[in-house]
Amino acid sequence: MxxxxxxxxxxxxxxxxxxxxxxxxxxxxxxxxxxxxxxxxxxxxxxxxxxxxxxxxxxxxxxxxxxxxxxxxxxxxxxxxxxxxxxxxxxxxxxxxxxxxxxxxxxxxxxxxxxxxxxxxxxxxxxxxxxxxxxxxxxxxxxxxxxxxxxxxxxxxxxxxxxxxxxxxxxxxxxxxxxxxxxxxxxxxxxxxxxxxxxxxxxxxxxxxxxxxxxxxxxxxxxxxxxxxxxxxxxxxxxxxxxxxxxxxxxxxxxxxxxxxxxxxxxxxxxxxxxxxxxxxxxxxxxxxxxxxxxxxHAPAVYGTLRGLPPGHFNGATTLSADRRRLYLFVFDRPNEYVVLRGVRSTVTGVRTLAGRPLHHTRFGGLGEVPGWEYIYVEDSDLDPLCTVLEVALDSPLETYRTHTRD
Incomplete structure (x- = not known):
């Protein structure tokens, strides 16, 4: 069908x-x-x-x-x-x-x-x-x-x-x-x-x-x-x-x-x-x-998007652009200094609010093929009263890492 x-x-x-x-x-x-x-x-x-x-x-x-x-x-x-x-x-x-x-x-x-x-x-x-x-x-x-x-x-x-x-x-x-x-x-x-x-x-x-x-x-x-x-x-x-x-x-x-x-x-x-x-x-x-x-x-994060990350990568909902190079993070609650994105192998080249303000971001940790944590720093002035949306730009189509169980 x-x-x-x-x-x-x-x-x-x-x-x-x-x-x-x-x-x-x-x-x-x-x-x-x-x-x-x-x-x-x-x-x-x-x-x-x-x-x-x-x-x-x-x-x-x-x-x-x-x-x-x-x-x-x-x-x-x-x-x-x-x-x-x-x-x-x-x-x-x-x-x-x-x-x-x-x-x-x-x-x-x-x-x-x-x-x-x-x-x-x-x-x-x-x-x-x-x-x-x-x-x-x-x-x-x-x-x-x-x-x-x-x-x-x-x-x-x-x-x-x-x-x-x-x-x-x-x-x-x-x-x-x-x-x-x-x-x-x-x-x-x-x-x-x-x-x-x-x-x-x-x-x-x-x-x-x-x-x-x-x-x-x-x-x-x-x-x-x-x-x-x-x-x-x-x-x-x-x-x-x-x-x-x-x-x-x-x-x-x-x-x-x-x-x-x-x-x-x-x-x-x-x-x-x-x-x-x-x-x-x-x-x-x-x-x-x-x-x-x-x-x-917040239309860019809504129309023309695909389903987002599987559970565990981000504490909230996400969507993905059709070319898979922009990830949208829906921040429902007031962050305490930062939000964290996990398990994303693609390199983050920039983060901004949909209002246009660029946000500071840093990747911590990671070893070999296992990616670290992407910390995105959000100030109270960046927050939407209903739900804040962050646009994460990637250097390549989204690739995620999922933990593999050892034999």
């Missing part, structure tokens, strides 16, 4: 969880699945989902200001409610919110992605053998109703065809694959079908082995995936808008997570939850703009 080059170069995307659940500010889909509210009462939110303040161009401008290169909108969550006028279900908006979104993102130069839930807890054929309150469950292995499952698959494929043929999303972000096997979903055939319509579409990893990249959630992996990956993270604790959730991460926390993510070779997909009218809260806007301001000031 060949990854489209725009995706690993993007570094930041904006995830948008927006749906009828924003009317009462309850959890998307799971609130009725887990019995916190009845399915009937959950669906009573539909008339309140007005999108009266939805301005797709304002969204796109805000996301670009945040430094994002793409966005992903929940075209349909597990509740089955579609944000486009699908011909295949009555659970839909009459206004083409997906169309407005995709057009605005592209006008701003952002890639437009769409989230789509494989499962659909509101569709009468999804559970195949269930009905009533049991229609949210999936059958035990071997108890599937083949005819009903075939009808559901036709519906599932039909909605995906609508999305691709109407909007040509740059990225399809799937979810909800866990209740059936890859064989029952026919994931291999689905991937061929999706790429048959759009050969260059990027497909996330929730395809049971038939996606393009991994999607860890709500925490930076200690050992990042070897291939392309993306961390999806909420700004507060909720995916969709919930009025009671005021536990927003600070801009400094978001910068740190972002640096750790790109240092491990991933993208950050940072989630916002608009209100039912389509407006994004001031608290979330402030954080997006704050992150974007920091990214703009």
């Amino acid at each position: 060949t990854m489209q080059p725009w995706f690993p170069d993007a570094k930041l995307g904006i995830f948008v969880h927006w749906g009828i659940y924003a009317v009462d500010g309850i959890a998307e889909s799971w609130s009725f699945y887990n019995g916190q509210i009845s399915h009937e009462d959950y669906m009573k939110q539909i008339p309140g989902f007005t999108a009266s303040a939805f301005d797709a161009s304002a969204w796109a401008s805000l996301f670009a200001e945040a430094g994002a290169r793409y966005a992903v909108l929940t075209a349909k969550h597990h509740d089955g409610f579609a944000l486009w006028p699908t011909a295949l279900s009555s659970l839909r908006t009459e206004r083409d919110l997906v169309g407005e979104y995709t057009a605005a993102m592209r006008a701003q130069g952002l890639r437009a992605g769409l989230y789509f839930s494989h499962l659909d807890w509101s569709h009468p054929d999804y559970a195949s053998v269930g009905s009533g309150d049991n229609r949210f469950a999936y059958p035990p292995p071997g108890q599937e109703d083949p005819e009903r499952w075939e009808r559901f698959l036709a519906f599932h494929r039909g909605q995906l065809a609508e999305l691709q043929e109407r909007y040509a999303p740059d990225l399809l972000w799937f979810d909800g694959d866990w209740e059936r096997s890859a064989a029952l979903w026919r994931m291999d055939a689905l991937r061929e079908e999706l790429q048959g319509r759009q050969p260059s579409v990027v497909i996330n990893g929730r395809m049971q082995g038939f996606g393009d990249y991994a999607t860890p959630e709500q925490g930076v992996p200690i050992d990042p995936p070897a291939g392309p990956w993306e961390l999806c993270l909420t700004i507060n604790d909720s995916w969709g808008w919930q009025e009671s959730d005021t536990n927003h991460k600070s801009v400094r926390q978001l910068v740190r997570v972002f640096a750790e993510t790109i240092g491990g070779g991933g993208n950050l997909l940072l989630d916002v939850g608009p209100r039912a009218d389509g407006s994004i809260t001031p608290e979330q806007q402030v954080r997006l703009r704050g992150l974007g301001s920091w990214i703009r000031a």
Whole structure:
């Protein structure tokens, strides 16, 4: 599977969880699945989902200001409610919110992605053998109703065809694959079908082995995936808008997570939850703009870079220029006189802050092929209030030393 080059170069995307659940500010889909509210009462939110303040161009401008290169909108969550006028279900908006979104993102130069839930807890054929309150469950292995499952698959494929043929999303972000096997979903055939319509579409990893990249959630992996990956993270604790959730991460926390993510070779997909009218809260806007301001000031260490050093070389995140001759060090905390770079065989020819001030550096120790320590002296006046980035120039493409165990 060949990854489209725009995706690993993007570094930041904006995830948008927006749906009828924003009317009462309850959890998307799971609130009725887990019995916190009845399915009937959950669906009573539909008339309140007005999108009266939805301005797709304002969204796109805000996301670009945040430094994002793409966005992903929940075209349909597990509740089955579609944000486009699908011909295949009555659970839909009459206004083409997906169309407005995709057009605005592209006008701003952002890639437009769409989230789509494989499962659909509101569709009468999804559970195949269930009905009533049991229609949210999936059958035990071997108890599937083949005819009903075939009808559901036709519906599932039909909605995906609508999305691709109407909007040509740059990225399809799937979810909800866990209740059936890859064989029952026919994931291999689905991937061929999706790429048959759009050969260059990027497909996330929730395809049971038939996606393009991994999607860890709500925490930076200690050992990042070897291939392309993306961390999806909420700004507060909720995916969709919930009025009671005021536990927003600070801009400094978001910068740190972002640096750790790109240092491990991933993208950050940072989630916002608009209100039912389509407006994004001031608290979330402030954080997006704050992150974007920091990214703009440190763009050379972000865009066009590769994953950085393995753990142990530097006490913090790092990225590497495409030619591997510039190493970027993300200094999260206030140094006590200096920071240390270890295990780098390439000779350091200069160090500067991204603001441009050259820094004194000295190499200590080293014997034969084993390099010593590069001490980089940093003054308080050099520090960025959110995260300081140092550019380390090398005399040759980065070469590192790893300890070998004696026999």
